[in-house]
Amino acid sequence: MSHTVLVCDDAIFMRTMISDILAQAGFDVVGEAETGREAVEKYRQLKPDLVTMDIVMPDMGGIEAVREICKDHPDARILMCSAMGQQALVVEAIQAGAKDFVVKPFQPSRVLEAVQRVLG
Amino acid sequence: MDLSRYTTLFQSESREQLGLCGQGLLEWEREPGRAEPLLTAFRAMHTFKGMAAAMGFTALTELAHQSETLLERLRADPLGGRERTDLLLRVVDALERGAPVAAQGGESRLDFSPLLAELAQAMAGTPAAAESAPVAAAVAPTAGGGRRVRIAIRSGAAMRGARAILVLQRAEQLGRVSGLEPGVEAMELDGFDGKFSFWFEAALDDAGLAEALRKVGEVAQVEVTSGAAEAVTTAERGRQIRIDLAGLDAVTNLVGELVVAKGRLGALAADLGSADLQTAVSRIDRISSDLHAEVIEMRLAPVWQVFDRIPRVVRELARQLGRRVRVEVEGEDTRLDRASLEEIGEPLIHLLRNAVDHGIELPAERARLGKPAEGLIRVTASSDRTTVVIQVSDDGSGVNRERVLAKALRMGFVSAGTTELDDDQLLRVLGRPGFSTAKAVTDVSGRGMGMDVVLSRLRALGGSVELRSTPGAGSVFTLRLPMTLAVVQALLARVGAEQYAIPLAGIAETVDFLPDRLALVDGREAFLLRDEAVRTVHLRERLGVVGPRQPGRRPAVIVEVGERRAAVVVDALLGQQEIVVESFDAPRGTLPVFSGATILGDGVPALIVDPAALV
Numbered sequence: 046m047s048h049t050v051l052v053c054d055d056a057i058f059m060r061t062m063i064s065d066i067l068a069q070a071g072f073d074v075v076g077e078a079e080t081g082r083e084a085v086e087k088y089r090q091l092k093p094d095l096v097t098m099d100i101v102m103p104d105m106g107g108i109e110a111v112r113e114i115c116k117d118h119p120d121a122r123i124l125m126c127s128a129m130g131q132q133a134l135v136v137e138a139i140q141a142g143a144k145d146f147v148v149k150p151f152q153p154s155r156v157l158e159a160v161q162r163v164l165g
Numbered sequence: 166m167d168l169s170r171y172t173t174l175f176q177s178e179s180r181e182q183l184g185l186c187g188q189g190l191l192e193w194e195r196e197p198g199r200a201e202p203l204l205t206a207f208r209a210m211h212t213f214k215g216m217a218a219a220m221g222f223t224a225l226t227e228l229a230h231q232s233e234t235l236l237e238r239l240r241a242d243p244l245g246g247r248e249r250t251d252l253l254l255r256v257v258d259a260l261e262r263g264a265p266v267a268a269q270g271g272e273s274r275l276d277f278s279p280l281l282a283e284l285a286q287a288m289a290g291t292p293a294a295a296e297s298a299p300v301a302a303a304v305a306p307t308a309g310g311g312r313r314v315r316i317a318i319r320s321g322a323a324m325r326g327a328r329a330i331l332v333l334q335r336a337e338q339l340g341r342v343s344g345l346e347p348g349v350e351a352m353e354l355d356g357f358d359g360k361f362s363f364w365f366e367a368a369l370d371d372a373g374l375a376e377a378l379r380k381v382g383e384v385a386q387v388e389v390t391s392g393a394a395e396a397v398t399t400a401e402r403g404r405q406i407r408i409d410l411a412g413l414d415a416v417t418n419l420v421g422e423l424v425v426a427k428g429r430l431g432a433l434a435a436d437l438g439s440a441d442l443q444t445a446v447s448r449i450d451r452i453s454s455d456l457h458a459e460v461i462e463m464r465l466a467p468v469w470q471v472f473d474r475i476p477r478v479v480r481e482l483a484r485q486l487g488r489r490v491r492v493e494v495e496g497e498d499t500r501l502d503r504a505s506l507e508e509i510g511e512p513l514i515h516l517l518r519n520a521v522d523h524g525i526e527l528p529a530e531r532a533r534l535g536k537p538a539e540g541l542i543r544v545t546a547s548s549d550r551t552t553v554v555i556q557v558s559d560d561g562s563g564v565n566r567e568r569v570l571a572k573a574l575r576m577g578f579v580s581a582g583t584t585e586l587d588d589d590q591l592l593r594v595l596g597r598p599g600f601s602t603a604k605a606v607t608d609v610s611g612r613g614m615g616m617d618v619v620l621s622r623l624r625a626l627g628g629s630v631e632l633r634s635t636p637g638a639g640s641v642f643t644l645r646l647p648m649t650l651a652v653v654q655a656l657l658a659r660v661g662a663e664q665y666a667i668p669l670a671g672i673a674e675t676v677d678f679l680p681d682r683l684a685l686v687d688g689r690e691a692f693l694l695r696d697e698a699v700r701t702v703h704l705r706e707r708l709g710v711v712g713p714r715q716p717g718r719r720p721a722v723i724v725e726v727g728e729r730r731a732a733v734v735v736d737a738l739l740g741q742q743e744i745v746v747e748s749f750d751a752p753r754g755t756l757p758v759f760s761g762a763t764i765l766g767d768g769v770p771a772l773i774v775d776p777a778a779l780v
Contacts (some may be wrong), residue, residue, distance in 0.1 A: 055208070058178045058216045062171060101211045127324070128215045130230060133353055135327040139334065145382065146331075148323035150218040162382045 048164060049075045051091055053084040053107065054099035054126065059149075063097050063126065066153045067160070081105030085113045088121065095164060096123045098143065100134050108138045115142030122163045126151075168220055172268045173409060175220050179264045182216070184473040185209035187257045191476050194250045200240070206253070207236040213260065222267040224275040225260060231284045232256045238288065249287055254477060256280055311341070311366035314374070315388040318359030322383035325359035326352035332381045333363070339377055340367025365389075410503055413464060420453070420460045421745030425764060427453045428742065457743075461649050464504070468546045468555070469497035471510045475544055478514055482521040489528050489539045490521060496546035501553045502649045505626045509555070509646070512619040516557040516642050517542065519616075524561030524640055534637070536560070551670045553648050558641040564634040569594055576600065589729070592632040596620040626650065627668070627746070627760050629726050629777035645726065655744045655773065657765070658722065658735040661710035664771045666744050666763055667733070671724050671776025678721035678734050692721060692732040699723065699732045702779050707758060724776035731780045746773065 050072050054060045057079075064074045076091045078084040082105040088096060096114070100107040107125065114121045125138045125146035135146050144163045147156050189206030196202065214229035232253060239249060263275050316332055318325040329352050336342050344364040351357060365374065375387040427449055434446040476492045483490040501509075525531075525540030532538060541560045546553060570586050573579045573594045579586070586594065594600060598617040623630050628646035647653065647670055655666035656675070682693040683701070691698040701721070705714065714736060721732040744763040760775035 056178060056182070056212045056216055058171065058174050059212075059219065061174060062219060099215075101208050103205075103208055128211060128218065129323075130234070132324045132327050132355070135324055136330050136349075136353060139327060139330055146324065146327060149215045150221060158382065162380065165380065 047071050047073045048094040049073045049091065050095045050097065051076045051078065051084070051087055051093040052097050053078040053081070053087075053102070053110070054097070055079045055102040056099075059099065059126070062151065063156070066151065066156050067097075069153075070157050070160075072160070081107055081110035081113075084110045088114050088118070092118075094122065095160060096121065097126050098123050098138075099126050100128075100131055100138065108134060108141050111138050111143050112141040124159055124163050171220065175216055176265055176268045179213050179216055180261065181470070182209045182213040183257050183261050183264070184470075186213070187254060187477045188473050190250050190253050190257070191480065203236065203240050207233065207240060210236055217264075217267075220267070222264075222272050224272060224277055225263055225267055228256060228260060228263075228277040228280060228284075231281055231288075235284055235288055252280075252283055252287055254480075256284070257477075258481075311364050312371070312374075313344075313362060313390050314365045314378075315362040315386070315390075316360070316378065316384060317386040319383045319385040320359060322359065325383075326354070326357045328381070328383050329357070329359065329361055332378055332384060335378055335381050336363065336365060336374075339369055339374065340365055359385075410507070413503070417460050417464060418745070420457055423453050424457055424743055425745055428765075464502050464649055465500035466503045466506055467497060468499050468501055468506065468553075471506055471513065472497050472544065472546070474510075475513070475517065479517055479521060479542055482518055483525075486521055487527060488521055488525045490525055491539050491541050493541065493543045494545075495543070499546035499548050499553055500648070501546075501548075501646060504650055505553075505628075505646050508622060508626055509644070512622050512644070513544070513555070513557065515616070515619050517544075520557060520559035520561065520640070523564070524559035526562055548648055551648055551654075553646045555644040555646070556641055557644075558639060560639040563636045563638060563640055564591055564595070564632070566591065566634075566636070572600070573597075588632050588634060591634065592616075592620075592630065595632075596630075624760065624775065624777065627653075627775070631726075631728075650746060653744060653746060654741060655763075656722065656741055657739040657771070658704070658720075658774075659737045659739055660704050660708060660735050661712055661714075663710070664739060664765065664769060665704070665735075665774050666742070666765075666771050667722055667724065667774045667776065668760075669741070671726055673723040673725040673730065675720055675722050675738060676732070678719045678732070694723060694730075694732065697730075699730045700780075701732045701734060703734045704774075705734070705736065707779075724779055726777045726780045729780040733774075733779055744771075744773070 050067050052060050052063050052067070052074055054063065060077050060079070064077070068074055072095075075093055076087045078087045079102065081102050084096070084098060084102075084107070085105070098107040098111060102110075105113075111123050111125075114123065119142065121142065123143045125135055125143045126149065127135045127138075127146055128149045138146070145159045147159045186206045186209035189202045189204075189209060192202035193199070193206065210229055210233045214226055214233055217225040217229055235249065235253065259277060259280055263277070266272070266275060314336070316329070318328050318332075322328055330349065333342065333345070342363050342365055346362050347357075352361065367374070369377070371389040374389060378384055378387050427446075431446050431450065434442045472494050475494055479490055479492045482488075520542050525542070526534065526536070528538045531540065543558045544556070546555045548554065566586055569591060570579070570583065573586070574581065574583065576597075576599075578594050578597050578600065579590070595616045596619070598615070600616070620630055623644055623646070626646055627650060628644060631643040631645070632640065633643070634640040647668070654669040656669060656672055658665050658667060676694065678692065684691050684693055684698060686698045690701045692701045693699075704710075719734055719736060720738050721734045722738075724731050724733055742765065744765070746761045746763060758774060758778045759772045760778075761773040763771055763773055765771050
């Protein structure tokens with residue numbers, strides 16, 4: 046059974062790209078969320094094997110969403126998707142419980158490596 | 166990775182994000198005390214940057230990155246940086262223009278260096294946002310025992326500091342960590358070279374430790390010296406996708422053809438009189454109606470996609486022309502056919518230019534007239550079941566009728582001896598190609614499309630334009646558009662041997678055309694409809710149909726566009742039908758009475774009458 050993924054990003058563009066990369070690698074994208082709040086709700090509902098999480102989103106940012114998810118599910122496997130120049134935020138996300146990160150612009154191979162590490 | 170598939174998505178979504186960003190900036194300018202608008206602008210710029218970076222557009226990414234940095238600093242001191250709005254709005258404009266250029270392969274032509282220089286200068290005058298205090302893993306830099314672990318993160322890795330902290334966290338899960346060199350703060354600096362070391366105490370052997378730490382990823386070197394589940398998959402997915410309009414058009418057309426074919430099938434089934442066939446046909450009828458409704462629904466998009474640029478356009482125009490203008494926008498959630506939505510942006514901008522340039526007076530003039538110094542432009546959208554109404558109104562001077570009349574007389578657009586123009590005549594004159602009242606071609610109104618293009622664009626969309634202008638009080642332009650372009654309900658009428666379709670949206674009622682209800686009003690034939698005299702239009706004469714007409718009573722269709730009505734006299738009414746509107750390339754010389762063509766259920770072609778052309 047392939048791993049299930051929840052993709053969280055406020056841009057459809059990014060969601061589509063990440064979903065494509067993961068789907069092509071055989072992952073099962075079971076849900077998408079465009080706000081942090083939605084990410085938390087969908088996580089509770091779907092219990093995915095992996096979450097990709099944008100940092101800057103409206104209505105609860107990615108870091109707070111990580112904190113919220115990890116409160117109930119400390120083992121949640123969350124991969125942060127960050128833009129350049131957000132190292133401090135990535136560090137904060139890691140401290141909140143994120144397991145790894147990738148930096149935009151994405152290279153599919155890097156994304157998949159990070160996903161494997163998180164799931165590994 | 167092939168990025169070309171994402172180009173369209175990139176373009177449409179970057180337009181959206183930059184629109185949001187501009188909106189946020191304008192709101193912030195109005196209410197600098199509120200944090201939310203600036204946050205919106207920041208987020209939108211950030212999202213745009215991410216997309217541009219993903220597409221590999223470095224110039225766009227860099228400009229977005231620098232403006233995002235400025236926005237972030239402004240967030241720390243929202244009241245201190247209002248004069249930056251201009252610069253940031255110009256950046257948004259530049260990005261809006263640059264995004265399609267880049268998407269079409271012209272990235273290398275983009276040069277944002279002047280804007281980047283301005284941004285750098287602006288940032289020199291803005292304090293850097295307080296560095297977010299690192300709440301690092303509790304790493305006590307105490308001298309300790311155990312083994313010294315030296316790590317090097319791969320030099321090409323992104324965010325080596327964050328990676329280093331992941332390594333540290335892993336180490337802390339495995340044992341006790343102390344004596345970190347350099348500290349977490351240094352790791353978070355951009356210049357961090359990815360090399361760090363710490364003391365480590367645990368039962369784990371060197372090889373096990375190294376292996377565990379390498380698994381964190383991007384670890385080039387680990388040196389250790391002594392003394393030194395199955396998830397729910399069938400959840401509901403309310404996914405949004407974007408569809409290419411051309412693809413949607415193709416689906417719409419196919420559904421339209423299905424609806425027509427269904428009509429034909431229904432007619433045949435009725436002739437054959439088979440009950441089973443009738444049942445099957447009525448089932449197909451239901452399904453195709455549902456399918457049709459779904460497709461129509463898919464075609465509709467909220468007008469904010471166009472409206473959200475309005476405040477910025479007006480702001481820029483007002484700035485160029487020395488006007489002070491406030492904008493009110495209402496009804497942004499009103500939905501309209503996506504094809505129409507793509508077409509109404511330019512006409513709207515023309516009307517806004519008009520309002521700012523010719524409508525709103527200069528502040529001094531307004532003061533003299535006792536008007537508030539700030540002019541008001543309102544743009545509203547609303548809809549009923551079938552029609553969307555967009556109004557652009559201003560509280561300016563109104564159209565200068567005397568000047569328009571004088572010029573219209575000079576150009577021969579109105580008959581000599583005309584002494585005044587009513588609103589409808591005024592609009593017709595303004596809509597004549599080549600007519601412009603601007604004393605000089607200004608940079609603003611002299612550019613782009615004219616009122617003639619506004620009128621023809623609206624008509625091409627099956628819509629109409631109406632003008633109400635009051636001297637000294639301002640003008641109201643009312644645009645009426647069919648909510649959807651795909652399939653319309655129409656009344657079929659016969660004139661001579663031909664059938665014509667009249668969209669129901671433009672019909673108020675049908676009546677018997679009784680000769681004893683005719684009267685002459687202002688020298689023209691009018692039909693007395695209850696207490697109202699309605700102009701008559703004999704379609705037979707208008708279309709130049711020759712040949713005998715069957716004797717007997719004839720019906721009249723009361724068409725209504727805005728407040729204008731006409732009684733359109735036809736030979737016979739043939740009933741109501743859903744028709745699929747085919748795009749209509751009118752041959753030269755075609756009467757300007759038709760807005761399109763269609764194929765009726767029985768395979769017979771028919772022209773679609775444009776009610777707006779008859780009233």
